[in-house]
Amino acid sequence: MTERTIKSMLPGTFYRRPDPQSDPYVSEGDEVKPGDVVGLVEIMKSFHEILSDAEGRVARFLVENEALVDAGQDIIALEPT
Amino acid sequence: MRTASVVESGIQTTVQDYPGRRGMLAQGFFPAGPMDHFAHRAANLLVGNPDSAATLEITLGAFRLTLDGDAAVAVCGAEAPLAIDGEEAAIWESHEVPAGSEIALGIAPGPGFRLYLAVDGGFDVPPLFGSRATYTMGALGGFEGRPLHSGDGLPLGEPGANGAGRRLRAAARPAYSREWEIRAMRGPQAAPDFLTEADMETLFSRKWPVDRNSNRTGVRLESHRFEWARRSGGIAGGHPSNILDNSYPPGAININGDLPVILGPDGPTAGGFVVAATVVHADLWKIGQLRPVGDTVRFREISIDEAIEAERALVETLSESSVEER
Secondary structure: OOOEEEEOOOOEEEEOOOOOOOOOOOOOOOEEOOOOEEEEEEEOOEEEEEEOOOOEEEEEEOOOOOOEEOOOOEEEEEEOO | OOEEEEEEOOOOEEEEOOOOOOOOHHHOOOOOOOOOHHHHHHHHHHHOOOOOOOEEEEEOEEEEEEEOOOEEEEEEEOOOOEEEOOEEEOOOEEEEEOOOOEEEEEEOOOOOOEEEEEEOOOEOOOOEOOEOOOEOOOOEOOOOOOOOOOOOEEEEOOOOOOOOOEEEOHHHOOOOOOEEEEEEEEOOOOOOOOOOHHHHHHHOOOOEEOOOOOOOOEEEOOOOOOOOOOOOOHHHOOOOOEEEEEEOOOOEEEEEOOEEEEEOOOOOOEEEEEEEEEEOHHHHHHHHHOOOOOOEEEEEEOOHHHHHHHHHHHHHHOOHHHEEEO
16 A cells, blocks of 8 residues: 655744654654644744644654755655554 | 635734835834735735735635625735635636635645735725734734734725736736846945955855745845955944944845845844845845745846836736736
């Protein structure tokens, strides 16, 4: 089956954690469901949450922490749970 | 009275009018108003409004609105999927929207970053100091001085003649790009007093990447170590970009240390950094369409005569002669 991905709907800088002292929202192997926060995108001096729109297990991250992403870019690959 | 209700607000949607809150620099108000004045004015033209009617400035998209009365609506700006009650509709055109309809905008994939939604009669929020524009830095004007949230209800003005079924001719629509050319005039603080001629050549030849933290306050470019004509700012400060505080023009290319910033409609009225060049008004709309990730800007130097001619051409483009019936 085709792998599902979670996309960023916004362009900006991608962060895996809410702040530098906190744990990542999700890591490889974690299960996510629709509506779970999986990262942040910083744009125009404000932060926006990336929400999962699917259920699955995080197979891998397709972008590095603090990488620049564009609108619609794949962020996380999910595998079926 | 008709009301528009916000269903989905997008990342930043504000009420804006043109030319914004003018004549208030001495009181500390930059003009606010649409960051892309061309698309704002075109949307108003299509629905039969004057330039001064308030529109919604929608950043990137992901925006939905319902109307409780019949209206003519036009969206202009960055290409994005537009649907009226689920039916696909074109931007740069005005549409008849029956009472109860939902207007839905998807995400603009680029090029371009902002969209302007005009309704016949305009968004009738209370004017503040003569303008309905939202000044985000001062948190005033527009709708309660802030970007819209879902659930907000906006009063609409009295509609004039029905403006549905009109579109801007293809030749009148501006070309969008990921690599922008923006015309500018040098100064007020340029070579040889503040920067070197080589610096001015760099400013007018480099492809400047647009930084992610650009917004209505200013468009940040990429840091660059200029040569500078002076070793320091003297009594104004240690860095040669420092000058004694003076007022800034909208569209100023402000060199803040090593960082060039184009001042937007909600920018600071005054400050202590040199303004090496200033974007001409006929091209100022482009700063509203720069995407903060991946776009580049090249500045092209023009004279004041060319700037006046460019402005005359823009006013002519934004006229009834550019509108055709659908």
